[in-house]
Amino acid sequence: MPASGQPISPQRRRFLTETARMAGGCVVAGSALAYLVNDARGLPAEALRPPGALPEADFLAACIRCGLCVRDCPYDTLSLAELGVDGPATGTPFFTARQVPCEMCEDVPCVAACPTGALDPSLTNIDDARMGTAVLVDQENCLNLLGLRCDVCYRVCPVIDEAITLELSHNVRSGHHAIFAPVVHADHCTGCGMCEKSCVLPEAAIKVLPVRLARGRSADHYRKGWEEKDARGAPVVEGIIDLPDRLPGPGTDNLTAPGGFEPALKLPGVKP
Amino acid sequence: MSATTKRLAGHEAIRVKGWLAAHKWLILRRLSQVMFLLVFLVGPWFGIWWVTGTLAGSRTFGVLPLTDPLVLLQSLVAGHLPELTAIVGALIVMAVYAVIGGRVFCSWVCPINPVTDGAHWLHDRLGFSKGWQPKRSTRLWILGAVLAVSAVTGTIAWEVVNPVTILHRGLVYGMGFAWALVGAVFLFDLVVARRGWCGHVCPVGAFYGLIGTKSLLRVSAVNRSACNDCMDCFAVCPESQVIPAALRGRDGASPLILSSDCTNCGRCIDVCAVDVFAFTHRCDTYVKNDEQLADKAA
Ligand code: SF4
Ligand code: SF4
Ligand code: SF4
Ligand code: SF4
Numbered sequence: 001m002p003a004s005g006q007p008i009s010p011q012r013r014r015f016l017t018e019t020a021r022m023a024g025g026c027v028v029a030g031s032a033l034a035y036l037v038n039d040a041r042g043l044p045a046e047a048l049r050p051p052g053a054l055p056e057a058d059f060l061a062a063c064i065r066c067g068l069c070v071r072d073c074p075y076d077t078l079s080l081a082e083l084g085v086d087g088p089a090t091g092t093p094f095f096t097a098r099q100v101p102c103e104m105c106e107d108v109p110c111v112a113a114c115p116t117g118a119l120d121p122s123l124t125n126i127d128d129a130r131m132g133t134a135v136l137v138d139q140e141n142c143l144n145l146l147g148l149r150c151d152v153c154y155r156v157c158p159v160i161d162e163a164i165t166l167e168l169s170h171n172v173r174s175g176h177h178a179i180f181a182p183v184v185h186a187d188h189c190t191g192c193g194m195c196e197k198s199c200v201l202p203e204a205a206i207k208v209l210p211v212r213l214a215r216g217r218s219a220d221h222y223r224k225g226w227e228e229k230d231a232r233g234a235p236v237v238e239g240i241i242d243l244p245d246r247l248p249g250p251g252t253d254n255l256t257a258p259g260g261f262e263p264a265l266k267l268p269g270v271k272p
Numbered sequence: 273m274s275a276t277t278k279r280l281a282g283h284e285a286i287r288v289k290g291w292l293a294a295h296k297w298l299i300l301r302r303l304s305q306v307m308f309l310l311v312f313l314v315g316p317w318f319g320i321w322w323v324t325g326t327l328a329g330s331r332t333f334g335v336l337p338l339t340d341p342l343v344l345l346q347s348l349v350a351g352h353l354p355e356l357t358a359i360v361g362a363l364i365v366m367a368v369y370a371v372i373g374g375r376v377f378c379s380w381v382c383p384i385n386p387v388t389d390g391a392h393w394l395h396d397r398l399g400f401s402k403g404w405q406p407k408r409s410t411r412l413w414i415l416g417a418v419l420a421v422s423a424v425t426g427t428i429a430w431e432v433v434n435p436v437t438i439l440h441r442g443l444v445y446g447m448g449f450a451w452a453l454v455g456a457v458f459l460f461d462l463v464v465a466r467r468g469w470c471g472h473v474c475p476v477g478a479f480y481g482l483i484g485t486k487s488l489l490r491v492s493a494v495n496r497s498a499c500n501d502c503m504d505c506f507a508v509c510p511e512s513q514v515i516p517a518a519l520r521g522r523d524g525a526s527p528l529i530l531s532s533d534c535t536n537c538g539r540c541i542d543v544c545a546v547d548v549f550a551f552t553h554r555c556d557t558y559v560k561n562d563e564q565l566a567d568k569a570a
Contacts, residue, residue: 070445084448116347
């Protein structure tokens with residue numbers, strides 16, 4: 001009621017209640033919508049975004065779900081998520097590596113087709129794409145790690161010898177063979193999924209995961225001393241004396257190790 | 273109209289003008305709706321790629337970009353600055369609808385329109401009551417809420433539930449459970465609220481309405497003096513509140529239906545046995561025999 005003590009006119013009262021009712025209804029409906037929107041954020045780990053896709057949060061603000069990227073992909077890699085069937089937000093483009101991987105077209109037609117920039121047009125070299133990162137998730141079933149020579153994931157990789165290499169080590173089981181372990185190098189892996197698609201096992205031992213799942217992150221202040229030293233061409237800290245290392249075995253002053261000898265200088269109170 | 277004399281609107285027009293003339297705009301409208309679906313479907317069906325994409329965004333003949341302006345506006349308030357292609361596409365769409373009437377989208381293009389028209393057809397035949405009739409301004413409030421949610425969540429919020437684009441995308445790219453959503457809209461219009469979705473709720477229609485506030489193409493009640501108060505136009509009009517001012521012409525009011533709620537569907541032209549309504553442009557205020565109307569009122 002106004003301060004003057006006069007009652008609010010009926011029209012004004014109606015207007016105010018009507019406005020309050022609408023605003024209230026909008027808060028309820030808007031909250032429901034916001035809930036659905038948040039629900040739609042979860043991107044399943046198997047669902048990979050097309051090359052150049054903005055980070056997921058930005059992508060959902062940018063992609064208008066037109067499907068032009070899907071149409072221009074010559075390998076039918078991409079599809080739009082169907083309501084209630086696929087995991088990603090309704091109508092957004094994705095692909096599943098194990099079904100159809102990305103062939104890494106040199107002219108990146110999917111990015112060129114995108115009218116909104118949800119697929120970043122600054123991606124012109126497909127080798128710079130980071131759709132995910134391959135990880136050899138099952139080291140127990142990978143044939144190469146069992147000591148066989150499958151090598152399929154390595155051979156199909158479009159960035160072979162950079163994104164994925166075979167690292168030799170001794171095969172302890174057989175005693176006289178080598179193990180050729182497939183090792184992914186995240187700096188070069190585009191996440192195209194060729195390796196996952198081609199893994200000969202019934203369930204792939206190598207899988208492309210979203211970068212957030214595939215990778216850890218080093219603390220910002222960590223430095224690799226040996227790299228710093230190489231870069232500097234000198235020790236990182238001046239004046240450090242390099243003392244002889246005390247190793248077990250012959251030639252050390254550790255009596256308990258075979259071939260050890262008694263130390264020449266004995267400090268009082270210190271047991272060897 | 274009492275229950276005993278109740279008959280379906282347009283009966284008189286069919287008798288006087290013939291079935292075809294009494295359904296002219298309706299038929300053209302259905303053809304247009306089918307055409308707008310087919311141009312998107314001949315690509316995936318027959319490999320004829322005249323038009324690629326969906327109503328949210330498309331490319332015609334490899335060059336012409338079109339973008340749904342409301343989707344793009346949500347993207348903007350969500351914090352993404354779209355590439356020029358999408359912006360140009362939205363401007364073209366807005367320019368076209370600003371001239372021919374924003375809600376022409378609703379009655380001539382939108383794939384949900386046949387669904388809600390179907391619900392209304394059944395609603396009429398089953399003789400259901402109006403049901404819940406929220407204010408016409410409800411959809412504007414919802415439009416505001418949608419933009420607010422887009423801004424707060426940083427996503428294109430309405431696209432999560434928008435039956436318009438979900439149905440269209442479903443038909444072109446794969447339905448999933450989109451049928452359930454479309455069924456829900458149908459049921460809403462059939463049993464909850466007569467003309468509920470397009471007339472009261474849909475923020476897409478509300479937005480296109482705003483685009484078309486000053487549109488050139490308008491329906492005029494040029495021949496309003498001949499009106500015999502059969503009320504058929506009110507019965508078929510999806511936004512019947514737009515008719516009285518132009519039809520009754522109190523105090524020499526313009527015969528033009530200027531409300532941006534009018535969808536330019538032309539159904540009022542069809543069902544009028546005495547041809548009161550006609551399409552014209554918004555500067556044409558000509559009225560046939562208006563003195564008679566004045567006499568009638570006197
Ligand atoms: S790079 Fe080529 S294969 Fe990969 S998603 Fe894009 S268009 Fe398809
Ligand atoms: S072309 Fe761009 S906007 Fe369209 S669906 Fe693909 S990513 Fe989204
Ligand atoms: S996903 Fe596999 S095939 Fe593709 S670049 Fe990475 S390691 Fe190579
Ligand atoms: S006034 Fe006529 S043209 Fe406009 S919406 Fe109603 S029936 Fe359709």
